[in-house]
Amino acid sequence: MISLFKNIVFTLLILFTLISSVAMADGDGSILKIITPQDGQIVGSNIKIEYDLKKGIQGDHVHAYVDGKYQKGFKGTLYDLEAGIREIELKLANSDHDVLATSAKIKIEVK
Numbered sequence: 001m002i003s004l005f006k007n008i009v010f011t012l013l014i015l016f017t018l019i020s021s022v023a024m025a026d027g028d029g030s031i032l033k034i035i036t037p038q039d040g041q042i043v044g045s046n047i048k049i050e051y052d053l054k055k056g057i058q059g060d061h062v063h064a065y066v067d068g069k070y071q072k073g074f075k076g077t078l079y080d081l082e083a084g085i086r087e088i089e090l091k092l093a094n095s096d097h098d099v100l101a102t103s104a105k106i107k108i109e110v111k
Contacts, residue, residue, distance in 0.1 A: 029056030030092050030102040037088075039106040048077045051090055051104065058100060062090040081110045 031054040037043050053062065064074035067087050071078060078088070085107055092102040 028058040030059035032092055032102050032104045034104045034106050037108050042109045042111055045081045046079050058094045059092045060095040063093050065089040083110050086110055
């Protein structure tokens with residue numbers, strides 16, 4: 001009987017952990033995906049970022065980051081990227097510009 005009780009408690013803890021992590025990963029229910037360029041693609045120094053955003057409860061717009069640095073005024077195109085491997089990340093923000101949990105990230109090579 002005690003063994004059965006331990007198994008039930010253990011199972012409930014695992015389920016609770018899974019449900020909690022899914023809720024945190026989803027943030028407000030938004031989904032964000034970078035369409036182009038594709039991960040690993042070779043590009044020029046000016047690139048248009050096309051993305052698909054399905055807004056959740058709080059999501060309003062995206063902020064762009066290149067190698068972790070915020071790109072103020074991002075309107076869909078990144079200009080004058082330095083040659084080399086660059087990490088592009090889009091992060092969902094609310095109408096107050098607070099960054100939410102939803103993001104999408106790729107690495108590209110700039111020639």
